[in-house]
Amino acid sequence: MTNYFYVSPEQLIRDRAEFAQKGIARGRSIVAAIYDSGIVLVAENPSASLNKISEVYDRIAFAGVGKYNEFDRLREAGIRWADGTGFTYSRGDVDARALANYYAQHLGDMFTEGQKPLEVEILVAQLGNRIRPTKLYRIAYEGTISDEPRFAVLGGDAETIKGRFAASEDSLEPLNVTLKNAVAALAGLDRTIGVSELEVGILEDRGDRRTFARLTDNDVSELLR
Amino acid sequence: MGLPLFSAHDDPGPSFYHYARGAGLSTSSSGSDAASPHATTVVAVRYDHGVVMVGDRQATGSYIASRDVRKIEAADRFTALAISGTAARGMEFIRMAQLSFEHYEKMTDTALSLEGKANYLSPIIQRNNLSTPLIVLPLLAGWDQSHERGRIFEYDGAGGCYERFDFSTIGSGSPFAESTLRLGYAADLDLEGALDLGALALYEAGDNDPSTGGPDFVRNLFPMMVTISSAGFHELAHEQVAERFRVINERRTRSGGVAGGSLR
Numbered sequence: 272m273t274n275y276f277y278v279s280p281e282q283l284i285r286d287r288a289e290f291a292q293k294g295i296a297r298g299r300s301i302v303a304a305i306y307d308s309g310i311v312l313v314a315e316n317p318s319a320s321l322n323k324i325s326e327v328y329d330r331i332a333f334a335g336v337g338k339y340n341e342f343d344r345l346r347e348a349g350i351r352w353a354d355g356t357g358f359t360y361s362r363g364d365v366d367a368r369a370l371a372n373y374y375a376q377h378l379g380d381m382f383t384e385g386q387k388p389l390e391v392e393i394l395v396a397q398l399g400n401r402i403r404p405t406k407l408y409r410i411a412y413e414g415t416i417s418d419e420p421r422f423a424v425l426g427g428d429a430e431t432i433k434g435r436f437a438a439s440e441d442s443l444e445p446l447n448v449t450l451k452n453a454v455a456a457l458a459g460l461d462r463t464i465g466v467s468e469l470e471v472g473i474l475e476d477r478g479d480r481r482t483f484a485r486l487t488d489n490d491v492s493e494l495l496r
Numbered sequence: 497m498g499l500p501l502f503s504a505h506d507d508p509g510p511s512f513y514h515y516a517r518g519a520g521l522s523t524s525s526s527g528s529d530a531a532s533p534h535a536t537t538v539v540a541v542r543y544d545h546g547v548v549m550v551g552d553r554q555a556t557g558s559y560i561a562s563r564d565v566r567k568i569e570a571a572d573r574f575t576a577l578a579i580s581g582t583a584a585r586g587m588e589f590i591r592m593a594q595l596s597f598e599h600y601e602k603m604t605d606t607a608l609s610l611e612g613k614a615n616y617l618s619p620i621i622q623r624n625n626l627s628t629p630l631i632v633l634p635l636l637a638g639w640d641q642s643h644e645r646g647r648i649f650e651y652d653g654a655g656g657c658y659e660r661f662d663f664s665t666i667g668s669g670s671p672f673a674e675s676t677l678r679l680g681y682a683a684d685l686d687l688e689g690a691l692d693l694g695a696l697a698l699y700e701a702g703d704n705d706p707s708t709g710g711p712d713f714v715r716n717l718f719p720m721m722v723t724i725s726s727a728g729f730h731e732l733a734h735e736q737v738a739e740r741f742r743v744i745n746e747r748r749t750r751s752g753g754v755a756g757g758s759l760r
Contacts, residue, residue: 326602344501350602351500351515354595358512358521359497373499481598 287388291412294390295337296427302436302456303334303394303407304422306449309475309482310396310405313453316470324472326483328353330398331367332474336426337391337412345374345393362480367397371408371416379414388412392425398474398482424456432456446473447494454495466492510603512596513620522592535707536567536580537669539677539697540637540648542662543690546725547637547646549576550694552669552702553719554709555583563709568720570729572597575613575638576722580667582630589624589632593617610640614649614657622655635666639724646724669701669708676700691721691732695740699748700755711741 299315301323312334314323323342325333327349335342349370357365374393382388392411399405407419417423421443424433436456440449450471458464471486486494500519508514516522538551555562567586571577571593579586596616600608608616614636625631636649650664651657662681665673676697685693698719702710711718718741721732748755 320605322605325605347507347603348499348501350599351512352497354512354599354602355497355500355516355519355521358516358591358595377499377501 287382288413291382291388291390292427295392295412298336298338298426300424300426300428300432300457301334301336301394302422302424302432302453303396303419304436304440304449304453305405305407305443306446307443309446309473310398310407311446311449311453312394312396312472313450313457314470315457315464315468317468319467322470324470324485325350326472326481327370327395328357328365329362329480330400330403330474330482331365331370332396332472332483334394334396334425334472335391336393338389341389342391342393345377345389345391349374349395363402366403367395367406367408371395371410374410375414375416377414378410378412382413394423394425396474398476422453431459435459446475450491450494466495510600511616512599513592513616516592522588535669535705536667537665537673537698537701537705537708538567538578538580538635538667539665539673539694539701540578540635540660540663541677541681541685541690541694541697542646542648542660543685543687545646545687546639546723547576547648548687548690548694549578549635549637549720549722549724550698551578551720552667552698552709553717554707556707560709563712563715563717566720568722569594570722571613571636571638572601572607573728574641574724575610575636576724576729578635578637578666579632580635581632585624585628585630585632586634589620589634592620593634607641609642610638610647613638614659618651618655618657620655621651621653625653625655633666635664637724639726639728641726644726665697667701667708669698669705672704673697673701687723691723691740695719695721695737696744699741699744711738711745713742713745 301314303312312324316323321339323335325346327333333346333349353365378389389412395408397406407423409417409419409423422436439452466488469491471491473484474482476482508518535556540547540549549568551567553565555565568576568578569590577590577593597608633651640647648660648664649657650660663677680693699710701708718737721737723730
């Protein structure tokens with residue numbers, strides 16, 4: 272005979288949240304910030320090929336922390352969703368808010384109904400234009416979606432990094448300043464992060480349809496100088 | 497459309513075509529609307545640093561449906577794709593190809609090789625052409641970044657993909673364009689030579705094939721001319737194209753419409 276033990280919903284949620292938070296805290300963090308002519312996404316990532324930042328669509332980028340296989344599957348689903356939506360309707364109809372909502376629903380479902388919650392925290396960034404605003408949507412492991420006004424931090428150490436970044440920047444700055452502040456916030460006072468440990472992507476209007484670009488190590492050192 | 501998540505064993509991978517088919521975004525039903533506009537001439541000519549493509553702009557059914565169709569499009573920065581056959585299917589095909597190459601790049605963070613792109617299109621063409629009478633035949637030309645040269649790939653109706661090392665033509669005006677290219681092609685053609693030859697081949701096709709639109713001096717509409725080189729896809733400005741066809745036309749007028757004697 273099997274015994275079923277009663278677990279209160281409060282306890283269940285607490286356990287699941289703790290489990291997810293632990294998983295997320297193991298990885299390094301990401302700072303995404305709006306600068307005077309775009310959005311910069313900065314990840315501390317020792318791997319040059321297992322990316323945390325990715326292009327999703329013409330004006331939309333994705334960033335994820337936590338378990339790589341879990342957020343990478345979400346990234347792929349996002350690209351599929353965006354390309355499928357653009358193919359069905361038009362490129363202008365692909366909206367980051369809709370994607371962020373789908374992500375939130377999925378993470379929420381997995382948190383309450385899944386075998387285990389996803390140990391990820393993700394960000395959907397959208398570079399604005401005449402019809403859409405510039406947005407940073409942060410989606411937490413349990414499906415909470417937040418619309419971050421100027422910058423967002425993902426990862427275990429988010430609160431500390433958030434404080435550091437907020438203290439260093441109170442208005443929109445050029446890319447090099449924002450990048451410098453983001454790297455300093457990620458590193459903290461007693462640590463420096465080498466250029467090869469950084470993964471940096473930007474969304475910026477350069478006259479092309481696609482606005483996402485990865486910055487090479489050279490680009491980053493040049494900007495940080 | 498919900499969030500397209502897949503488990504590892506039924507994941508369509510970085511192929512947008514396979515995802516779209518599975519999700520029902522693209523349908524290839526068999527119809528028999530054989531009167532939809534078609535017919536074309538597009539030529540691709542290799543020169544020492546890339547490929548030149550010239551294409552007419554007329555869509556023809558039982559009458560001229562449109563005079564300013566773009567039959568050559570950039571599939572991505574280093575690849576051009578031209579279509580002949582049913583216009584509607586051709587447009588969908590170009591859209592699918594453009595999106596697929598970009599989709600692959602975003603999914604894997606690496607660009608598909610030119611050969612990879614050429615092979616990717618084969619089953620799509622096969623599926624389209626064997627299941628409906630609405631035939632589409634594309635012509636793919638691009639700058640191969642790993643081999644540093646321009647390359648041309650042509651297809652047969654069953655989806656077979658063949659690389660051509662000199663030139664290629666598609667569409668109903670092909671016999672006339674091909675003859676001109678055969679006589680005028682040289683292995684060491686430079687950009688100017690290739691542009692001249694391509695324009696002439698198209699002029700001949702427009703002159704002889706009722707379903708190919710030659711230069712239209714009345715409406716100031718001219719065939720499309722593009723180059724694909726290490727600098728990427730580049731479309732020649734309207735004035736440059738117009739001038740090239742004006743020169744050919746004046747020469748032909750002086751000779752009383754006779755092409756023979758020399759290639760000029």
